[in-house]
Amino acid sequence: MNVLFAIATGIMFALGVFQLLRRDLIKTAMGFYILFTAINFLLLAVGAFDGQIAAYVDANNQTAAQPSDPLVQALILTAIVISFGSYALLTAFIVVSSRRFRTVSTDGIDRLQR
Amino acid sequence: MLFYLLVSLGFAVVWMIVTGQFNPGGFAVGWMISIGLLLVVRPHPRVIRASHLPRQMAATVIYILVLFRDIVLSSVDVARRALSRDMRLQPGIIAVPTQDPQRREIVTALSAHNITITPGEMVVDFDTENSVMYVHCLDVRQSIPIAEAAQSRRLRLLLNLLGDRS
Amino acid sequence: MAIQDILALVALVFGLFFSLVGIVGLVRFPDVYCRIHASGKVATLGLVGLLATSALLQPETALKALALALFVVITSPVASHAIASAAYRQGVPINGDRDELAGQRTNLTN
């Protein structure tokens, strides 16, 4: 399975980068989002150590099964929240860009030059 | 006051279900939390008469049973059509009056909910001014004859449930 | 085999059957409104079946399964209605000649 996960993250990154490079800001935002989903996936793929059960412990029954790495999960949780915050901000900016610059194209917001 | 009591009790039950703590402790915690929640949110109270409560309870139980029966019937009906070769569909949209003299929103809502769950019918839109629901039917031949009768049956149940019929 | 295992199997088959039917309807039915009838309600019942299976096989999940079932039963018609309403407002034509909403629609929005 780990090969598949590795390749899948690569493909997700490639798709995210491609989407990020679109002229359309909304598509760009989607690319942003894909990339952050992909990075969470990557963290899971490379960091979690092939869990068989969820990372829950119980006082009375300790199983021998390998739990999914809880630390990676915690990191992913944090990364999700932060990237979502950034993403929400980006979407709000797109709305304001539409109001202020009358465009949602990345090529359209190029007043800052030189 | 009675309204808040009932709502808080209802919330407490929901709490117990949601938390999986169906025990006295869970109820106590749920009830306290519900009261706290009501203190913050303060919904608009509805007048409830204690004398009507038992009948309302009964109506509620009946309503839920009927609802469940309707779901099953509707699903079976639709399943038959979906699996049959020609599907025997004759779709169309018909107007169904809500018939509630007081035109209350809750009644409309619950009626619509009920209709949408019943066999092959689904509310597409409301005309609030004229108290009409526009219902899409999978088979108008089957639905039109029973539509109004079914609606008055549902309305009776609802009014019972809401404790309106004295 | 315990009784609840048998019941669970029945519920499982029940749930799978209605899920399947819902999907069949989703694929076969002629227009969006009909498809909503099929998938929106039938798949709901399918889910209830699966939830019952879960409740029977794993009693500790029973209450949450109940909560989920209630939630789905309450919200599913609303979603169906909202989608149908949206479709109608978008001007998706209905399959069939009887449409009492036609013409009324203009009064309702805008």
Added chain:
Amino acid sequence: MTPLVNTAVQLGLIVMIILLMPATYRVVIGPHPSDRLQAIDTITTLLIGIIVLLGLLQGSALVIDVGIALAAFGFIGTLAVARYLSEGKVF
């Protein structure tokens, strides 16, 4: 859980997974946005079902919480999209 039931649940899981495909097919072909929305709503329902079965297989009561959340958000997302389709706005 007896092996028979376990096998049945596994089979059920596979059936549910297979069912995702025609639903996805409907998402792809549409033809109207509302078709796709309905199909996605259905997929959500299927996913909840899958989650429930998975919970059974994993012997874990935990995942059903995820199912509840998924149901709630699927519903709200559906309403948001429906409103967008109806009126060109979400809020």
Added chain:
Amino acid sequence: MTIALIAAIPFLLAVIALPLRRWLSTSMQGGLFAVSLGGLFVFALAQSGAVSQSPLAFALEWVPQLGLTLSFYLDGLALLFVLVVSGIGTVIALYTGFYFDDAAKAGRFLAMLLAFTGAMLGLVTAGNVLTLFIAWELTSITSFLLISFYGDEKARAGALQALLVTGGGGLALLVGLLLLGGAAGTYELPQIIASGDVLREHPWYSIFAILIFLGCFSKSAQWPLHFWLPNAMTAPTPASAFLHSATMVKAGVYLLARLHPALGDTALWQGALVGFGLITLLIGAALALRQNDLKGSLAYSTVSQLGAFVALIGLPHSEGIKAVMVGILAHALYKGALFLTVGAVDHATGTRDLDKLGGLRGVMPGFASVAALSALSMAGVPPLFGFVAKELLIEASLHTLPLLVTLGVVVLSAVFTVGMALILFWDVFMGQSRAAHSEHHLHIPARGMTAGPLIMAALSLALGLGIGPLVTPLVQPAVGKEISLYLLPPGGINEAFILSMIALAGGTLVFATRGIWRAWALPTLPTGQDIFQAVIRQTERAADVVLHSQNGRIRYYLIVILLAVIALMSTAGLQNAVDFTRLDVSINGATDVLKIMLILLSIGATFASIVFRKHLLAALALGVAGYSIGGLFLLEPAPDVALVQFLVETLATVLIIMILARTSEAERMAALENLWMGSRTGLWRDIAISAAVGIGVTLFALAAVTNRPDQTTIAQWHMENALPQTGVNDVVASIVTDFRGMDTLIEISVFGMAALGILTVLAGARSSSAKPDASEADADETPIYNFAFSDALNRFAARVVLPVALLIALAHILYAGVAPGDGFTAGVIAGLGVALWYIVFGYEGTRERLRWLRPAAMIAVGLLIALTNAALPLLFDRAFFAFTLLPVELPADIKLASTTLFEIGIFSTVFGGISAVMEALTHPKEVETL
């Protein structure tokens, strides 16, 4: 100690000059500072006895790590310069007292001038090359200020040019001095001078010598770096007289003379100094003759003179040092006086143009005599001081250089100089008055203005006559060996005398035929000015290339960055890091099948989101992809992550649809590209970059999964300690709220700030107090919604879902430790309940019905609760964020711990944040809460 005062006092005077300008008139200021500088002069003169015995030194530790010591060193050479600076400074200050009409302006000028004086005195008394450099730079800066004093276009350009040339030279000098210090092992001047043998043999010798030459040549205006000096003549004339003829430009000469014992008498030294010095001597003299502007003329003649000094220092066997010292004195006197005269003429007539001047002897008799004496001294007419200087120059040249060079360069320059001096005097003061200034209201200078120049002119005469007794004691310590000075050669007429007489005669001839000379088109000589301008032009062109790369297009920026990272990553050797033996391709059970399905689904849906042109479809496809990833998390099994992923995915989808709703279709369509028909090269480029990134990440992930350990001790520890130490079953929850609680606190701060940001950008940016400008108001106009969507059924659903959502949220908080979900999921769930209200009821409807909803306050309170939870243990002498279990028995398996408080804080922040986002997005006009 006292010698430190020499440099310090003028700085102090500069500081008091600024406030004094409000109280004192111009002449009082001039007088005051003239007296002060005069006192300094006298003080310095009084040191001469002691200095001639042994040099005075004083050092103050400053920045020992840099070898920077505030050390002063007063020997004969320094003293000579101190005398020149303070003496001329006295005259200049006096003159300034009559030069400006505006006391404030005079005060500003004097402050700068005094600061310069301090810097210059510091330069010549510095005993450490770094101290010297500091003073050196300060002279450049003060010079810049003085040149730029009037602030007009020309003044600014001239000042900037001077600063660039001398500052650039300064940088070279700095490096040179640091290298020199490095080679000598000290920055102290006396030691450096003493270690000449080491330095001349040092491998760095040529590097630091050249760098020091660069510094000195730029400062002392040697060809080809001389061009800044004439352009610096935009400075007020007293400054030109002081800085650009008498003192600052001689700093280079000073430093060369100073380092001569240490670095001199090598081929490089001789070649560079003599070569550049002689070229400068000749070019300066020739160009001086051809200027119409009096100050320009004087400037070029100064250039010429500086060239002579530099060449003299370069002569072998220290032959020229004596001539340099005498020359500096003589030049300072006559050139200073001439500058001041020109300043007075300019002041009086309003012009410095030779063609417009003439016959001023009648109206300015005092200055006429000053000009006469000084011009004769400059021309080298005996018995004036200038004559002695010229004699010494020619003599030194004769002794060491080929005769042809002496004749062709030194004598020829002298010829030009004589001609120029005569022109300067004759054409301004003799002849007849010109129309230009006779019409002009003549502004006869105050009598006091003449005083200073007269003193200088008189000194030119007196020192010439009394050369032996008066000048020898000053110059001898500076030269550092026994010398004898005389007006007329003791051995009778010698070659030098003859040559200087020839020069006089030739110069007179030049003067007589000046019409021809001045009209004669000289061949264009290569000047540094052209090179300078070319350098500036090329620099600006390079700058334009740089700025061109800042083209404003984000896609281009991203591509460059990605390419850079790809290039850098390609060096990391990832392909070697993959351990192919550990690749695992096995598939086990339905779960793995499901995983594969979900992977395929997520990739397919992501791909669909790219190819779908309709944004809505793309958004929905993205939602499917996100849900699939959520499913994969669930299968890991990581239920907590899956839960959050589902939640966030829903919100994200809602957000994208929100953008669609709030941007116009036309704008969106204009932005959209046609992937299949558009510019294919761009497409292929993007595909190539994406593929490269994808391959890189794949390799990376393969390397990671094949290299990682099977289990980490750290995760193991968390698994073992979650229950005993934090009392929860959900290890992820214990990490999130306890083991790594701070991450979560900061994370919710990020979330809260993002939400506040959204609120501010979309709603708060139009604060109720400030009126939006017309265009913005127009642009921000959003229609009031109608609530057709808000029908009975939807309202019913919204009303039911919100309380249920709140209950579920509270359940997540209280049971965070035993089930998936925590304060964060609780906040999102409650927030989604509120979102549903906004969807169904709209902004007005929701604000009206949910009055308890105060997003910003909820964020604030949430953060405060979380912080309180973290900080409370500090009161009990426990660690920040320490875990505490509350010792209360609660029913229904509820455990209250500090964590619960934290979860409540998280909930409040996140709930508030999402509500804030919803409020911002739906907000029609302005925000009321906050």
Added chain:
Amino acid sequence: MNVLILGTIFIPLGAAAVSLLFARYLKVQHWLGFLAGVGAWLCSLGVLAANLESGPQVYRLGGWPTPFGIVLVADLLASIFAVMSTTVVAAGLLYALGCKDKVVSYPTFMPLFLCMGAGLNGALFTGDIFTLFVFIELMVIASVVLVAISDNRLGLEAAIKYLLISSMGTLFLLIGIGALYATFGTLTMADIARLLASGERPLLAQAAAVMLMCAFLLKSAVFPFHFWQPDFHTTAPTPVHSVLSSVVVKVGIYGLIRLITLMFIAEARLIENLLLILGVISIFFGSLGALRTYDAKRMLAYSTFGQIGFILVGIGWGAPLALAGALVYAVNHSFIKSALLMITGTISSRTLGKTARLSEIGGVGQKLVYTSGLYFVGGIALAGVPPLNGFISKVTLVQAGIAVEGWLVLGLAVGAGIITLLYMMRTWQLIFQQEPDEHTKTKPAGDSLLAPTLLIALCLGLGLYAAPLIDLANRVVAQIGEPQLYIQAVLGG
């Protein structure tokens, strides 16, 4: 006194929350913010003092043993950067008190500003690589919002660009963190350093080093990761700009130093060579950009780009002397740049359009003698003219260059230095000496000059009394030269 580390982070964060509650009382909010800034400043000074007295300070959050919990580590390197940051942030807050920008009156301004400061200090003090990411994000998000709501309407454009580009940096950082966790199974920097040093060197370390380096280079806006910087900084509100362009860009520098002195010591030579090349290019790009751009604020932003290049060159040379030079340079540059930005801000606050466009601010300061003097001193300080602190930076760096005999780079760097002098003095002439155009209209009063005055005084002080800073820098370098000290302080043993 390791508790004081908390103060530098959580005093501003707490004040952000409280000030949000006082949204309706702008004065209260602003003073609260300023006091929090001063509080953080005092704490950072305390941390530095404690450090000098008794070595690296370590705070284990929650009391959990390292490496299982998060640890805050204040060694000398972090402390000196923190003192620099808190000083500038406090000055920025002081400036905000007297700033007339509309954005300053938004109720969310103060909380965002304080969060930026908290994120900054947190990023410096954290001993955990993942927490570093979290703090950096706090800083990024707060600053992005502050720029987006700037009075300059183009702030939004810059914010969008930065958000997108910065997200690249975040990705690199997370990939790097993922690689480190996957190979070493730990997030504590000291632990990673210990494992890296212990010899068993997994192959992924190099990839992680590259990714982290890219992330830090992006945060410091080093060529070719710089594109966002001129836009983002120029459009920022003055108080924000003065923090962004001086200390926020240094976080990347800090990270790079940590990277090569603590963790990737084996890869250090490679990274240093790369930094040298990028540093020189940055020097030229930044200096040339500053020379020809159209706006006084933008000029300073480009200038920062170039100055960061100088610091990188110092780091790239690698020798202890050079590293100390880079540190001295970094600290001095922060104060100078911050002061200059504030002064430019006061000038543009006097124009009607609140602009710093060179075509529109000519002669605006003609009557403002005091401002003119401040700007002049700041300008020559930036150009490295003695006796200001910029000179000290320059000399330390050049001495280091001589010591390592990096002739080519030294020559190039020194050559570019003259460009700084050119653009600073030309702009000074333009603003303060030129006769204003007849259409140039100015306001009678602008932003308060108190904060820049204090900073300029600091610059002068650090120039005249430079020994302590250099001493400190040398001690920092000596300390980071022995990573064992850091590792032991964190992990014990």
